[in-house]
Amino acid sequence: MRSAEYSLAGKRIWVAGHRGLVGSALVRALEREDCTTLTVGRSEVDLRERSQVDRWMRENRPHAIFLAAAKVGGILANDSRPAEFLYENLQIQNNVIDSARKHEVEKLVFLGSSCIYPRMAEQPIKEESLLTGPLEPTNQWYAIAKIAGIKMCQAYRRQYGCDYISVMPTNLYGPNDNFDLQGSHVVPALIRKVHAAKESNAESFELWGTGSPLRDLLYVDDAADGMIFLLKKYSGDEIVNLGSAAEITIVGLAEKIAEVAGYKGRIRFDRSKPDGTPRKIVDVSRLAAMGWEAKVPLEEGLRRAYDWYVQNYANARLDRASGA
Ligand code: GFB
Numbered sequence: 087m088r089s090a091e092y093s094l095a096g097k098r099i100w101v102a103g104h105r106g107l108v109g110s111a112l113v114r115a116l117e118r119e120d121c122t123t124l125t126v127g128r129s130e131v132d133l134r135e136r137s138q139v140d141r142w143m144r145e146n147r148p149h150a151i152f153l154a155a156a157k158v159g160g161i162l163a164n165d166s167r168p169a170e171f172l173y174e175n176l177q178i179q180n181n182v183i184d185s186a187r188k189h190e191v192e193k194l195v196f197l198g199s200s201c202i203y204p205r206m207a208e209q210p211i212k213e214e215s216l217l218t219g220p221l222e223p224t225n226q227w228y229a230i231a232k233i234a235g236i237k238m239c240q241a242y243r244r245q246y247g248c249d250y251i252s253v254m255p256t257n258l259y260g261p262n263d264n265f266d267l268q269g270s271h272v273v274p275a276l277i278r279k280v281h282a283a284k285e286s287n288a289e290s291f292e293l294w295g296t297g298s299p300l301r302d303l304l305y306v307d308d309a310a311d312g313m314i315f316l317l318k319k320y321s322g323d324e325i326v327n328l329g330s331a332a333e334i335t336i337v338g339l340a341e342k343i344a345e346v347a348g349y350k351g352r353i354r355f356d357r358s359k360p361d362g363t364p365r366k367i368v369d370v371s372r373l374a375a376m377g378w379e380a381k382v383p384l385e386e387g388l389r390r391a392y393d394w395y396v397q398n399y400a401n402a403r404l405d406r407a408s409g410a
Contacts, residue, residue: 273339
């Protein structure tokens with residue numbers, strides 16, 4: 087494992103995808119660093135368009151980039167919009183990575199996902215499991231795009247000497263998540279459903295699938311902290327997992343969210359919806375050996391995410407919060 091010291095002092099760091107769950111957490115975390123954070127909105131630069139990316143890069147000259155911009159979504163969005171997940175992610179990452187080389191960006195952190203690993207990978211999933219077996223069908227399109235991004239970084243390091251690294255975060259949650267019930271991941275979906283059930287005194291809320299899959303959930307501020315740690319400390323072509331080192335069943339997660347919300351009703355199972363990967367916990371020993379570990383316990387993270395939802399979303403959009 088190659089270590090390196092990359093100082094952020096005086097640097098311009100571009101967070102591509104700054105409005106999203108991870109990008110917004112990176113922006114918050116970078117406020118504590120001695121650097122300038124660059125962001126640009128979608129209406130100004132469409133990252134799927136190479137000429138727009140090049141123009142922005144030429145005019146703003148970032149020293150380093152967090153490539154957090156991506157077409158993302160939960161199990162149903164991935165399963166039902168495969169073309170968008172494959173095409174848009176390939177476009178965004180190809181444009182940003184190659185434009186970064188052209189504009190001599192010093193360092194780039196590419197964000198992958200734990201879904202790049204084989205569906206039946208040995209658990210906890212080690213980085214070496216990549217490309218050792220078939221992918222989970224519900225999100226293979228997104229996974230293939232992310233695997234291409236990893237290979238882009240490795241190829242650019244090998245051929246051009248670019249210091250581009252790839253981090254594989256586990257399932258993330260927190261402020262600025264997507265709470266749209268058809269497109270979201272499990273934590274924001276359950277926060278919204280439980281809150282709506284509580285507000286309307288409903289006797290139950292709905293959970294997709296069997297509730298038995300196991301997931302490794304990391305609070306997004308921890309994830310951003312880990313990514314900045316890697317930007318500063320790591321240089322190498324091996325991918326690095328970023329996870330919580332813990333796992334929980336989906337039904338256990340639903341119970342915890344109900345507890346945080348103070349909701350006492352029942353869980354209703356919609357078994358027509360897919361379970362996806364049966365178990366997905368990443369092995370974090372590579373990152374731990376570098377000296378980093380997650381800090382926010384699940385209960386604390388869920389409490390923060392729930393409070394954020396109630397303050398920023400549910401109260402502002404009461405008309406849409408009816409998903410129980
Ligand atoms: O978070 P999630 O959508 O993504 O679903 P994946 C996790 C588990 O929660 C699945 C169950 O077993 C779902 O069936 N679940 C229960 C629900 N109720 C709900 C609900 O109301 N909404 C949602 N969304 N799930 C994603 C990939 O897979 O993992 C992405 O699709 C990404 O590409 C991400 O890689 C890390 O963990 O199954």
